[in-house]
Amino acid sequence: xxxxxxxxxxxxxxxxxxxxxxxxxxxxxxxxxxxxxxxxxxxxxxxxxxxxxxxxxxxxxxxxxxxxxxxxxxxxxxxxxxxxxxxxxxxxxxxxxxxxxxxxxxxxxxxxxxxxxxxxxxxxxxxxxxxxxxxxxxxxxxxxxxxxxxxxxxxxxxxxxxxxxxxxxxxxxxxxxxxxxxxxxxxxxxxxxxxxxxxxxxxxxxxxxxxxxxxxxxxxxxxxxxxxxxxxxxxxxxxxxxxxxxxxxxxxxxxxxxxxxxxxxxxxxxxxxxxxxxxxxxxxxxxxxxxxxxxxxxxxxxxxxxxxxxxxxxxxxxxxxxxxxxxxxxxxxxxxxxxxxxxxxxxxxxxx
Numbered sequence: 001x002x003x004x005x006x007x008x009x010x011x012x013x014x015x016x017x018x019x020x021x022x023x024x025x026x027x028x029x030x031x032x033x034x035x036x037x038x039x040x041x042x043x044x045x046x047x048x049x050x051x052x053x054x055x056x057x058x059x060x061x062x063x064x065x066x067x068x069x070x071x072x073x074x075x076x077x078x079x080x081x082x083x084x085x086x087x088x089x090x091x092x093x094x095x096x097x098x099x100x101x102x103x104x105x106x107x108x109x110x111x112x113x114x115x116x117x118x119x120x121x122x123x124x125x126x127x128x129x130x131x132x133x134x135x136x137x138x139x140x141x142x143x144x145x146x147x148x149x150x151x152x153x154x155x156x157x158x159x160x161x162x163x164x165x166x167x168x169x170x171x172x173x174x175x176x177x178x179x180x181x182x183x184x185x186x187x188x189x190x191x192x193x194x195x196x197x198x199x200x201x202x203x204x205x206x207x208x209x210x211x212x213x214x215x216x217x218x219x220x221x222x223x224x225x226x227x228x229x230x231x232x233x234x235x236x237x238x239x240x241x242x243x244x245x246x247x248x249x250x251x252x253x254x255x256x257x258x259x260x261x262x263x264x265x266x267x268x269x270x271x272x273x274x275x276x277x278x279x280x281x282x283x284x285x286x287x288x289x290x291x292x293x294x295x296x297x298x299x300x301x302x303x304x305x306x307x308x309x310x311x312x313x314x315x316x317x318x319x320x321x322x323x324x325x326x327x328x329x330x331x332x333x334x335x336x337x338x339x340x341x342x343x344x345x346x347x348x349x350x351x352x
Contacts, residue, residue: 053132053136054133054136066098068100071171075163077107085186087343088184088189090343090345092189093344094189094343095192101125101128102174104170108129109130134147135147137174137177141176142237146237155240160242165242168249169236169248172236175222176224176233180221183219185321186321187219187317190342193221197222198228200257200274201218201219201276202275204283205275205276218318219318235252236252239252281310289334290335291328303333310334311341319335
């Protein structure tokens with residue numbers, strides 16, 4: 001039993017080490033890659049990558065004159081950051097050209113990551129890819145003790161990928177510390193979000209009561225130090241379960257808000273729950289239809305009406321990448337038309 005626990009602890013520490021890999025190690029790997037990279041790729045990044053998270057993020061926000069600021073988290077490899085993820089950034093800046101985007105990511109905070117984001121920075125758009133400093137970010141919240149216990153192997157991270165659950169808690173603490181708008185990297189923005197304050201979106205509603213039955217955490221808009229965010233963070237730290245999908249994410253925000261006995265509007269409690277049409281107008285079980293082109297008049301009529309409804313009533317569309325990443329975007333499909341509405345680089349072959 002003791003031997004099994006030690007093995008689990010070693011495995012956990014190795015996984016955490018990968019997530020918090022030191023700048024020295026990254027520079028070593030860069031040197032090994034240089035034979036296959038262009039001079040532009042190997043150019044040193046003006047010393048900024050050596051600065052701490054705190055210094056870089058505060059400097060970025062203070063110097064960029066942000067009309068609003070957005071957070072995204074990328075926990076996967078650099079190679080898997082593809083056209084669809086870049087398009088989320090396009091749609092963000094199409095609706096919010098004077099905003100700032102902070103991309104919290106180990107893999108994107110490097111020379112190659114800078115090249116991926118270069119089309120945006122060349123347009124004068126304000127983007128920062130930055131490696132997370134978990135210790136600094138979690139400090140003075142209940143997530144701080146949770147993270148320390150995790151590193152010490154005092155509980156199992158479970159079978160759900162640890163990176164996924166770190167993303168769940170990171171988004172909450174980042175908004176609590178800085179305020180702003182959090183987006184998953186598989187969300188298309190259709191309209192400006194800056195008029196919204198302290199809102200979370202319902203994913204589903206009860207067909208009988210018409211009250212929300214589940215919330216989602218793919219789009220979160222909150223002021224700094226909002227008490228609901230603190231409740232989310234405390235719930236994560238107190239009830240963490242790494243073996244149940246969604247327990248620390250959509251189900252977490254749902255059960256916390258349910259305790260307030262909130263229906264659709266809760267402005268008197270300092271936050272609001274928006275209907276599914278706002279952020280999640282299509283459920284993951286039906287997303288495939290948005291990728292297909294119409295093949296007959298009946299389908300074309302349905303697609304036209306659906307598109308009109310989305311353009312009128314929805315602020316974003318969640319693409320449910322876990323389900324849809326293998327789908328091809330067909331010419332004339334709803335997704336292709338929404339992307340054409342929201343593109344910055346509209347001649348991209350990705351849209352044709």
